[in-house]
Structure formats: C-alpha cells, structure tokens
Amino acid sequence: MKTVFWLSALLVLVILCWGSIMLSYGKNQEANDNQVQPDIEINKLTPAEKAVIIDKGTERPFTGKYWDSFVPGVYYCRQCDAPLYVSDDKFKSGCGWPSFDEAVPGMVKEQPDKDGVRTEITCQRCGAHLGHVFKGEQMTSRNTRHCVNSISMIFIPDSSKDAGRAIFAGGCFWGVQYYLEKAPGVIKVIAGYTGGTKSNPTYEEVCSHKTKYAEAVEVFFDPKKTSFEMLGRLFFEIHDPTQVERQGPDIGNQYRSEIFYVNKDQKKIAEELIAELEEKGLKVSTKVGPATRFWPAEKYHQGWYKKKGGKPYCHVYIKRF
Numbered sequence: 001m002k003t004v005f006w007l008s009a010l011l012v013l014v015i016l017c018w019g020s021i022m023l024s025y026g027k028n029q030e031a032n033d034n035q036v037q038p039d040i041e042i043n044k045l046t047p048a049e050k051a052v053i054i055d056k057g058t059e060r061p062f063t064g065k066y067w068d069s070f071v072p073g074v075y076y077c078r079q080c081d082a083p084l085y086v087s088d089d090k091f092k093s094g095c096g097w098p099s100f101d102e103a104v105p106g107m108v109k110e111q112p113d114k115d116g117v118r119t120e121i122t123c124q125r126c127g128a129h130l131g132h133v134f135k136g137e138q139m140t141s142r143n144t145r146h147c148v149n150s151i152s153m154i155f156i157p158d159s160s161k162d163a164g165r166a167i168f169a170g171g172c173f174w175g176v177q178y179y180l181e182k183a184p185g186v187i188k189v190i191a192g193y194t195g196g197t198k199s200n201p202t203y204e205e206v207c208s209h210k211t212k213y214a215e216a217v218e219v220f221f222d223p224k225k226t227s228f229e230m231l232g233r234l235f236f237e238i239h240d241p242t243q244v245e246r247q248g249p250d251i252g253n254q255y256r257s258e259i260f261y262v263n264k265d266q267k268k269i270a271e272e273l274i275a276e277l278e279e280k281g282l283k284v285s286t287k288v289g290p291a292t293r294f295w296p297a298e299k300y301h302q303g304w305y306k307k308k309g310g311k312p313y314c315h316v317y318i319k320r321f
C-alpha cells in the first residue's frame with residue numbers, strides 16, 4: 001500500500017514538472033516569435049530594459065532619460081539599433097514620456113494593444129516594445145503622439161550641431177570619401193558601414209556579404225556653403241550609378257549605390273536627381289532608403305588616400321548633369 005502511495009506521488013510530481021517545463025517553453029516561444037528576426041543581432045538588455053522592451057512594461061512618467069531632452073540627434077532602438085525617431089519630430093507634450101509626432105518612415109509598427117483600447121508601437125525590425133501611439137489629440141499639426149519609453153531607445157546626438165548630414169554609398173568608401181572631402185562646404189566625411197543587420201560590423205564581416213551592409217560615407221556639411229542637392233549631384237558624378245551591386249573591379253552588395261536619406265526633403269531631392277539622370281538616358285541602379293545607424297569603419301580606412309597618397313582606383317569624376 002505504501003509503495004502504491006509513493007508511486008502515485010512520484011507520478012504527480014513528474015506530471016507537475018512536465019507541465020511547468022512546457023509552460024515556460026510556450027512562453028519562450030511566444031517571446032521569440034514576438035521579438036527576434038533570425039538575421040538581427042540583439043543587444044543584451046538589463047533587467048529594467050527587459051521589463052519594458054520584452055515584457056511590455058511602462059517606465060514611470062518624468063523619470064526616463066529623454067522625456068525633457070531636445071538636443072538635435074537620432075533616437076535608435078535599444079535592442080537592435082534601428083533608427084526610430086529624429087529630434088525634429090519631438091515635441092513638449094507634458095505627459096512625462098518622450099513624445100514624437102512622426103516616426104522615421106517604415107521603422108515603427110502599430111498594432112492593437114492587448115488591452116483592446118490603445119495602439120501599441122514596436123520596433124519594426126526587432127519587435128521591441130516602445131510604447132503607444134495616440135491620434136486626434138490636436139497637440140501638433142500632425143495630430144499624432146508617439147508616447148515612447150526612454151528606456152526602449154538610445155539617443156545619439158548630431159556630432160556637429162548645426163551641420164547638415166548626408167549618407168551616400170557608391171562603391172569602395174575610400175574613393176567616395178576622397179572626392180566628397182574636397183567639395184566646398186564639407187566639414188567632415190567619415191567612412192563606415194550602414195544598411196545592414198548586426199551591431200558594430202567589422203570590415204571582414206561586411207566583406208563576407210552576409211550582413212547586408214554597404215560601404216558608405218557620412219558627410220557633415222555647412223548648409224550656408226553647400227546643400228544636400230549639390231553633394232547629391234557630385235555623388236552621381238564620382239561613381240557610376242548604372243552599375244548594379246558593383247563599382248568597377250569591386251563586386252558585391254557592399255559596393256551598391258544607395259542614398260540613405262535623413263529626412264523627407266533629402267528623399268525628394270534624391271528621387272528628383274535620379275529622374276533627371278534617367279531623362280538623360282541613364283539606367284540608374286541607385287536605391288533611395290531611410291538612413292539606418294551608421295557605424296564608422298576601422299581607423300585604418302579613414303582618409304585612406306590622404307594617408308597613402310595617390311588617386312582612387314575605382315572612382316573617377318565624370319560630368320553627368
């Protein structure tokens with residue numbers, strides 16, 4: 001009789017353990033389905049960040065890092081580094097959380113909240129919980145308030161306060177940097193990587209063609225002396241925009257031609273320049289897409305021709321406009 005009792009007790013214990021293992025497996029599955037796309041590198045989160053980003057909690061109002069900050073710059077996803085908001089779209093709402101009346105196009109996803117009332121906003125790329133969006137409050141002309149937890153984001157200020165900023169990819173960044181640095185009104189050109197999927201890529205990783213990164217340059221310029229349009233025209237004249245995913249001897253998607261716009265005006269101008277070239281009969285392969293986080297390349301790539309002397313092997317100036 002005693003044996004039967006112990007056997008039954010053991011059976012109950014086994015069933016309970018199995019149940020709880022399956023329950024936690026189910027929860028993990030749900031978290032993974034919501035959060036992680038397979039080719040995205042996810043940053044490690046602290047318990048406080050996880051409570052908001054994964055478990056969809058809310059930080060207390062007036063406590064976050066960014067609710068009353070209005071420094072020019074870009075707000076990126078804490079979990080995957082995707083650009084989410086720019087400071088130009090931030091406004092004082094008085095609610096105690098960072099408020100934006102527009103997100104970077106295509107980077108923030110809206111979906112019905114589980115509470116059945118509100119609309120949740122998440123990072124389009126990795127699914128990180130950001131907060132909620134409210135419409136019809138008449139707070140700004142766009143009539144929209146993205147109410148975002150500071151802890152879901154990381155802010156990077158513009159490195160040169162009043163400078164204009166542009167990002168171009170047109171083959172090997174040594175050559176693009178060489179020509180753009182010489183253009184009047186240009187303050188600084190940084191060679192780097194953008195448009196890819198993992199944090200902090202190395203040159204070797206970019207060359208593996210598995211990260212989707214393009215070799216690119218980040219240009220800071222004085223808007224009183226030059227403009228995005230003038231630099232865009234130069235960009236099309238120092239590389240061959242008709243080549244697809246290559247530039248001369250350099251072959252692969254890291255050498256693609258692409259303009260990463262940082263605001264809507266740049267998008268419009270880039271599209272107009274392409275249309276102008278197409279009217280002249282050029283079959284332009286240049287893509288136009290929203291700016292993603294720019295990762296400066298290793299030190300030895302910066303100012304390559306300035307340090308080594310000589311002229312670019314893969315870029316030559318050709319008048320096209």
Ligand SMILES: [Zn+2]
Pocket residue numbers: 077078079080081082123124125126127128
């Ligand atoms: Zn993200």
